[in-house]
Structures are given as structure tokens and as C-alpha cells.
Amino acid sequence: MATAVELALLKQPYFDLNALCKTVFVTYKAGPGLKKIVTVQAQYVDICNKPNVRGTVVSLPGSPGSHNDIKYMRDSFEKHNIRLICVNWPGSEFVTGGMNDTYTNAERNSYAKALMEKLELKKVEKLILLGHSRGGESALQLACTLSDDRSWPLIGAVMLNSPGFVVHRGISIRMGTINTVSFLVKLRWKIVDCILFPVLDWFYNDFVGLRVSDGKVCAAAMLPMQTFAFEEQRASIDEMKKKPWIRMFYAYGSKDFLVDESDSEELAMHFGGDHYIIHSKKESEETIPKIWNSYERGQSYVTANFTEEGHYLHKTYPEFLIQIFGGIFDVKTEKS
Numbered sequence: 001m002a003t004a005v006e007l008a009l010l011k012q013p014y015f016d017l018n019a020l021c022k023t024v025f026v027t028y029k030a031g032p033g034l035k036k037i038v039t040v041q042a043q044y045v046d047i048c049n050k051p052n053v054r055g056t057v058v059s060l061p062g063s064p065g066s067h068n069d070i071k072y073m074r075d076s077f078e079k080h081n082i083r084l085i086c087v088n089w090p091g092s093e094f095v096t097g098g099m100n101d102t103y104t105n106a107e108r109n110s111y112a113k114a115l116m117e118k119l120e121l122k123k124v125e126k127l128i129l130l131g132h133s134r135g136g137e138s139a140l141q142l143a144c145t146l147s148d149d150r151s152w153p154l155i156g157a158v159m160l161n162s163p164g165f166v167v168h169r170g171i172s173i174r175m176g177t178i179n180t181v182s183f184l185v186k187l188r189w190k191i192v193d194c195i196l197f198p199v200l201d202w203f204y205n206d207f208v209g210l211r212v213s214d215g216k217v218c219a220a221a222m223l224p225m226q227t228f229a230f231e232e233q234r235a236s237i238d239e240m241k242k243k244p245w246i247r248m249f250y251a252y253g254s255k256d257f258l259v260d261e262s263d264s265e266e267l268a269m270h271f272g273g274d275h276y277i278i279h280s281k282k283e284s285e286e287t288i289p290k291i292w293n294s295y296e297r298g299q300s301y302v303t304a305n306f307t308e309e310g311h312y313l314h315k316t317y318p319e320f321l322i323q324i325f326g327g328i329f330d331v332k333t334e335k336s
Helices: 004-010 065-080 105-118 133-146 175-187 190-208 215-226 230-240 261-272 281-296 317-331
Strands: 022-030 036-047 057-061 083-086 127-132 154-160 245-255 274-278 301-306
Touching: 022 105, 036 065, 036 105, 057 065, 057 105, 057 133, 065 083, 065 317, 105 133, 127 133, 127 317, 133 154, 133 230, 154 317, 190 215, 230 261, 230 281, 245 261, 245 317, 261 274, 274 281, 281 301, 281 317
Parallel strands: 057 083, 057 127, 127 154, 154 245, 245 301, 274 301
Antiparallel strands: 022 036, 036 083
């Protein structure tokens, strides 16, 4: 159920960041075993790209998701002099090609890494990965990969409203539908697609309540629902604990309509580190310097529970989150 803040945001005039899109060709590894080479024409958004920024954040959206997921944070990034690059996944309306991908995490991470290499992000001074919802797994796993190569300037990873170690209610109650639809999508039969795509468009936009442009994009968004890491995230988190120079932040809402609070709590507890419970905007403002202090004291992992919030913390708490990015950028990072 949407919170009061989310409902207020829904009433605002619609806007997007589409006019800011830039286009680049990206070549990455795909398919079983990543043995297939795929090239797509990808659109991305690059905000506050100028000299002497405090750092660079790469946003990895959920499924469905796009650069517009972060539109409510645009002003905050520019105000705080932080560069933001918004990734769009193959299969979305903003990437031409990739519809025959398998949509596994390994494949999506291969694409994201290839895009970051294309944009020469190894040359930036400080880099943070941001993943929302389904993209949280990508941020976590990509952080594991990039941090193995010290030529990447990665210093942090942030996960927002990410699913936990078990199948969450957003898909568990629809697993039969997801498996059936995914089977039909993989057939790639035009006669099936003519019937299926309009149904999926209705399913996402009117039934589930997630804004998707058309049925073809819905189909591509459905396939990653079968390839969540879930339990495998434990190994990724344990791996990150061996890399104390990478700061991590995980935040979730108690009233998330897709992920049970208990599932989010389990994920937060496995991270360990300092945990904060936030009930209001005022408390969030009071918590920011405490989180900065956690990182200053050498704590690499911080988690936060927003008790009155839902699935879209990047929309309801943009200023709070930009302060977290700033804190991670500004804290002294020990190379070890």
C-alpha cells in the first residue's frame, strides 16, 4: 500500500528525463555461459558531468525500471555536485536490441560493466554503485566483481528496497503467471506476441501498478523475475566483508508492498554493522551525521529501516540519500 508521501508524488504532474538521454553502442557477453557477443544501441542519462565533482554514482534500475526511476533525485545530484549516470537494461524501451538475452544476473552485470567501460568510468576519481529493487542484486554482485580489479575507483555500493534471501511477495503470489508468461515470451512467436503483449501491458500498468511503456517492455521485464539471486546474495555479502575499503549502505521501507519487512530485516542483519531505525523526516535528518560517523569510525556496512515508507525511497527521501552518497565520497578510504 502506498504511503502518504508516495501518494503525493503520484499526484504531481508527470515528467521524465528522456530529453537528457545520450546514445552509445555497447558490446557485452550474453547467453548461457556468456559465450555470445551482443551489441546494442543503448540510451543512458548523464547528470552533472563536469570537472571537479565529488564523485560519480551509477544507477542500476529494477525490473521494470529506467533512468526515470531517479528523476526525483536529479536536482539533489546537481545541488551537491555529484555526477549521476543512469543505466537502462537491454529489453527496455531505451535499448535497441538484447531482446533475445537470457536476463540472468551474470548477463545484466556483463552489460552494465561494458557500458561503464565504454563511458571510461575507470578514469573517474570515486565511484559508487546504486541499485534499486531488482537492481540491488546487480549493484551487490557488480561491486564484488569491480572491487576485485583495483584499477576501478569503486568505493561504495548502495542498495535500496532490494529483495532478501527468499522469494518475495511481489512475485511469489504471481509465480505461476510469471513462469507461464516467460515460457510464452521465450517462444518468440509473432502470433503469440500479438495477444500476449497487450495483456502484459494491462497486467503491469493496471493490475500490478508499475508504470511500463508497452507490452514488449513488459515481456522483457518479466524474464528477470525468474533469475533472482535470493539466497546467493549471502555469498556476495560475505565476499564484500573481505573488502573493507568498500562502504555499503542498504535501506528499506517497512511498508514496502513488494518485499516483506521480515525479509528486508534478514538481509540487513546479514550485512551486520550499524543499523538505524527512522520514523520521520526529522529523524532522518538527525540520522545523517550518525551514519557519517559510522563510516568515519571505520564501519563499512550501514543499514536503515524507514518504518513509514514503501518501495520507493529514492523518491521519498532524495535529500537523505544524496547526503549518504556525499558521506561515502568524503570519508577517507583506506586501500588494503
